[in-house]
Amino acid sequence: MRWVVQGLRGEMGSGASPASVATHAVAPAATDRRGPVLVGGGSEESLRRFLHGLPGVDQVGAEARAARLAARSIKREAKLAALDLAVRCVDLTTLEGADTPGKVRALCAKARRPDPSDPAVSPVAAVCIYPDLVGLARQQVGSSGVAVASVATAFPSGRASLRVKLADVEEAVAAGADEVDMVIDRAAFLAGRYGKVRDEVVAVREACRGRVLKVILETGELSTYDNVRRASWLAMLAGADFVKTSTGKVAPAATLPVALVMLQAARDFASATGHQVGVKVAGGVRTAKDAIRYLVVVNEVAGPAWLSPGAFRIGASSLLNDLLMQRATQLGGAYAGPDDFTLD
Amino acid sequence: MPERPGGGLPVRKTYKLFIGGTFPRSESGRSYPVTSEDGAFLANAAMASKKDLRDAVVSARRALGTWWGATAYNRGQVLYRVAEMLEGRRSQLGDEVAAAEGLGRRAALRLVDLAVDRWVWYAGWADKLAQVAGGVNPVAGPYANYSLPEPTGVVGVVAPRASSLLGLVSVVAPVIVSGNTAVVLASETRPLPAVTMGEVLGTSDLPGGVVNLLTGRTSELAPVLASHRDVDGLDLVGAEPDEAAGLEMAAAGNVKRVLRPGPVEPDWGRPPALRRMLAFVETKTVWHPVGI
Numbered sequence: 303m304r305w306v307v308q309g310l311r312g313e314m315g316s317g318a319s320p321a322s323v324a325t326h327a328v329a330p331a332a333t334d335r336r337g338p339v340l341v342g343g344g345s346e347e348s349l350r351r352f353l354h355g356l357p358g359v360d361q362v363g364a365e366a367r368a369a370r371l372a373a374r375s376i377k378r379e380a381k382l383a384a385l386d387l388a389v390r391c392v393d394l395t396t397l398e399g400a401d402t403p404g405k406v407r408a409l410c411a412k413a414r415r416p417d418p419s420d421p422a423v424s425p426v427a428a429v430c431i432y433p434d435l436v437g438l439a440r441q442q443v444g445s446s447g448v449a450v451a452s453v454a455t456a457f458p459s460g461r462a463s464l465r466v467k468l469a470d471v472e473e474a475v476a477a478g479a480d481e482v483d484m485v486i487d488r489a490a491f492l493a494g495r496y497g498k499v500r501d502e503v504v505a506v507r508e509a510c511r512g513r514v515l516k517v518i519l520e521t522g523e524l525s526t527y528d529n530v531r532r533a534s535w536l537a538m539l540a541g542a543d544f545v546k547t548s549t550g551k552v553a554p555a556a557t558l559p560v561a562l563v564m565l566q567a568a569r570d571f572a573s574a575t576g577h578q579v580g581v582k583v584a585g586g587v588r589t590a591k592d593a594i595r596y597l598v599v600v601n602e603v604a605g606p607a608w609l610s611p612g613a614f615r616i617g618a619s620s621l622l623n624d625l626l627m628q629r630a631t632q633l634g635g636a637y638a639g640p641d642d643f644t645l646d
Numbered sequence: 647m648p649e650r651p652g653g654g655l656p657v658r659k660t661y662k663l664f665i666g667g668t669f670p671r672s673e674s675g676r677s678y679p680v681t682s683e684d685g686a687f688l689a690n691a692a693m694a695s696k697k698d699l700r701d702a703v704v705s706a707r708r709a710l711g712t713w714w715g716a717t718a719y720n721r722g723q724v725l726y727r728v729a730e731m732l733e734g735r736r737s738q739l740g741d742e743v744a745a746a747e748g749l750g751r752r753a754a755l756r757l758v759d760l761a762v763d764r765w766v767w768y769a770g771w772a773d774k775l776a777q778v779a780g781g782v783n784p785v786a787g788p789y790a791n792y793s794l795p796e797p798t799g800v801v802g803v804v805a806p807r808a809s810s811l812l813g814l815v816s817v818v819a820p821v822i823v824s825g826n827t828a829v830v831l832a833s834e835t836r837p838l839p840a841v842t843m844g845e846v847l848g849t850s851d852l853p854g855g856v857v858n859l860l861t862g863r864t865s866e867l868a869p870v871l872a873s874h875r876d877v878d879g880l881d882l883v884g885a886e887p888d889e890a891a892g893l894e895m896a897a898a899g900n901v902k903r904v905l906r907p908g909p910v911e912p913d914w915g916r917p918p919a920l921r922r923m924l925a926f927v928e929t930k931t932v933w934h935p936v937g938i
Contacts, residue, residue: 641900
């Protein structure tokens with residue numbers, strides 16, 4: 303069965319031609335909860351034609367729209383709701399060479415109960431760690447509902463053979479990861495070898511065996527918004543559950559215009575295929591104000607359907623404390639100080 | 647608008663806030679008219695909002711590490727430099743103090759000179775306070791035991807209402823000389839000399855954020871400052887006596903050090919003492935094993 307493709311929304315969107323999406327996307331098996339997968343039928347050449355057939359991004363327009371949305375004023379009740387939603391969307395992350403088991407235990411405790419003095423604060427969406435710490439994190443989060451996300455595929459550079467990358471993924475999955483954050487091969491993408499990138503995502507998706515797959519585009523290395531749009535479509539066609547901006551190891555990491563372009567792609571993909579792909583921003587989101595700006599962009603560009611941890615995530619570490627501090631400020635009336643919250 | 651003596655229109659000054667070493671207008675866009683003692687319009691001053699105060703506290707907290715971490719000798723040098731810059735603005739400050747406090751120019755200049763001397767007096771204490779407030783303690787054991795005064799942290803200052811420059815200098819200098827950083831609410835009715843003082847601080851090697859000066863409604867800002875949980879100390883000298891108790895209660899939430907106001911504003915012309923410096927230091931005692 304081919305997907306029935308509806309007309310796409312034109313407004314600044316990526317507007318993929320419906321027919322070409324239909325060529326590339328085929329229906330998944332009925333038992334597979336996830337979306338269309340690009341299969342061998344799409345040759346490298348037709349893939350290139352499709353991706354280069356996507357309309358270019360209006361750079362000035364995208365940046366101006368992001369700036370305009372960032373300036374939107376959020377009133378008190380809405381701000382409190384937004385702060386709570388942002389907490390639920392956080393992937394609490396530590397990706398350092400110096401991560402000790404103790405650090406991961408502390409991180410998991412914080413993920414389960416972000417503010418021990420206020421049980422009304424929901425747990426975060428997930429903890430995000432290196433694969434060798436997955437077993438420990440799995441044990442620490444227990445049945446709290448917090449997912450364990452593991453980076454894999456030779457994170458952050460992605461410079462290893464496919465065999466090594468798949469072994470990385472398999473180990474993380476075997477250790478109990480619920481979600482896998484893979485990096486694409488940026489070098490292959492920039493060299494125009496889209497088929498290689500696609501094949502890797504498809505192979506990793508197989509190796510994930512039903513776990514949530516987040517595909518990191520590392521937009522800081524993709525140079526242009528057009529490339530961001532192409533990489534987003536490529537990842538979504540290959541079966542990503544989330545497209546993620548960056549590893550956090552490259553500057554610039556997440557920016558509002560990049561998130562806007564990716565959210566447009568997710569929205570257009572959904573209207574073309576009926577399948578919702580989530581978006582994760584990671585790196586550089588440090589303040590509650592930034593997080594709320596992203597939520598505004600999500601709501602305005604992709605729509606309210608993306609305003610949940612199932613379809614939008616924020617990868618961050620110090621952000622959580624600022625969210626908690628702003629929440630305490632909103633509820634208590636007095637400005638909060640960092641002394642009242644745990645160190646990251 | 648009057649002409650300049652030499653002809654042409656004078657360029658009017660915008661009186662702005664001083665936050666983190668920069669001179670922003672209020673985030674809220676508000677301002678309020680400031681009049682001289684006899685009711686003549688002087689200028690519009692920025693009317694700081696809660697958010698400006700929040701930004702000022704963030705700046706002060708950020709600057710604390712640098713300022714506290716500087717050697718006492720270096721802090722003294724920087725503060726002395728402030729006095730040099732203050733001296734250079736003598737004439738301008740004289741005019742502003744005269745207008746604000748309704749004094750003759752000669753009396754106003756005397757207050758400016760006193761303010762410069764006051765600043766130099768406090769600057770000298772930077773590397774001497776530890777000798778007076780700290781010391782070596784005799785203990786019954788093989789330890790060298792020292793007590794040292796350390797800064798309290800971010801200190802909120804409600805500046806005196808009447809004495810626009812000498813009073814301001816007499817409360818800000820003792821706070822920062824020991825390594826604290828300050829968020830200062832200038833006199834609501836006489837803010838203009840404080841704004842110029844901000845310009846002096848901004849051009850004198852003082853790291854940005856060590857002193858942050860806000861002009862605006864004290865009744866609006868002081869409660870926010872008092873209850874802010876990232877502020878460690880509070881000098882209420884310029885608070886209305888009937889409001890001070892409420893502010894002190896708000897400050898109890900995170901156990902701020904509070905310096906209470908007296909029933910009337912002190913006579914700032916009297917010689918200064920250690921009291922205001924010692925109010926915002928914490929004594930740290932170190933036991934250092936010897937002979938082992």
